[in-house]
Amino acid sequence: ISTALQHTGRLDIMVNNAGLEHPAKIMDGDPEHWRIMLETNVLAVLVGCQAAVAAMRQCAAEGHIVNISSVSAQRSNSGVYGATKHAVNVISASLRDELENDTIRVTNVMPGATATNFGRNFDQEFVQKITQIAGMEHTPVDAGQHLPEEVLIKLTERAKQLLSDPNDIAKAVLYAVSQPIDVNLAEIVVRPPRAMTLAH
Numbered sequence: 162i163s164t165a166l167q168h169t170g171r172l173d174i175m176v177n178n179a180g181l182e183h184p185a186k187i188m189d190g191d192p193e194h195w196r197i198m199l200e201t202n203v204l205a206v207l208v209g210c211q212a213a214v215a216a217m218r219q220c221a222a223e224g225h226i227v228n229i230s231s232v233s234a235q236r237s238n239s240g241v242y243g244a245t246k247h248a249v250n251v252i253s254a255s256l257r258d259e260l261e262n263d264t265i266r267v268t269n270v271m272p273g274a275t276a277t278n279f280g281r282n283f284d285q286e287f288v289q290k291i292t293q294i295a296g297m298e299h300t301p302v303d304a305g306q307h308l309p310e311e312v313l314i315k316l317t318e319r320a321k322q323l324l325s326d327p328n329d330i331a332k333a334v335l336y337a338v339s340q341p342i343d344v345n346l347a348e349i350v351v352r353p354p355r356a357m358t359l360a361h
Contacts, residue, residue: 162212171220174338175213176227177206177249182242195241202245203252210256210267217265224265225338228253229330232273232352246271250348257347266345268337273352275325277313322355 165172180202183194206228217224230253233239234246253269260267317326333349340346 162209162216166216166219171222172213172216172224173222174225174227175209175217176229176334177209178229179205180229180231180245184240184242187241190241198241198245202242203248206249206252210252214256214260214263214265218263222264223342226256226265226267227334227337228267228269229334230269230271232271232350232356234271235350254347257345261345264342266340266342268346269348270330270333270337271348271350271352272330273325273350273356274323275327275330277327321353323353325351325353 162172162175181198183191183198185191185194210226210228213224213226216222228249230249231243231246233243234250236243239246250269250271253267257267316324330351333351337346337349
């Protein structure tokens with residue numbers, strides 16, 4: 162944000178998109194993984210929003226903050242990851258109320274399963290199942306590593322019923338930030354035709 166202000170003198174749009182999941186049942190979870198999820202998915206959103214609003218006010222912007230949440234936030238039993246995304250929804254709604262008299266809008270975008278490297282911390286059996294559903298051969302990837310770009314492209318093409326194209330999420334963000342300042346667009350859900358309910 163400070164770099165944007167330094168180079169352009171203003172900040173008009175902020176997208177809080179960083180997020181990660183370490184899937185595990187609560188009784189099997191690693192508190193270090195919880196800390197990482199809370200710091201990335203919740204604390205970073207708070208810090209980012211606070212800094213963005215200050216910058217937008219400084220340059221009198223008709224600004225827009227987009228927080229990327231998840232459809233997991235719509236489920237009451239979506240584990241620690243879902244809890245962090247519930248928090249993002251509450252942060253977005255609270256900030257939207259705080260900014261009603263400002264020329265700054267807040268939109269919450271909730272993607273469903275998307276063909277990105279988000280699943281890099283999932284177990285190998287799950288990753289392999291997804292690639293097989295997409296009609297792809299075995300793709301060995303160690304936990305925590307990114308799937309090769311060509312694999313993600315094939316997943317996007319072959320698993321459209323289960324995985325959204327990342328460009329669809331980007332289009333939702335673009336739609337939100339292109340609305341006039343007198344439109345207060347609260348939430349957008351973007352998901353593939355078939356729901357993929359993952360173990361938490």
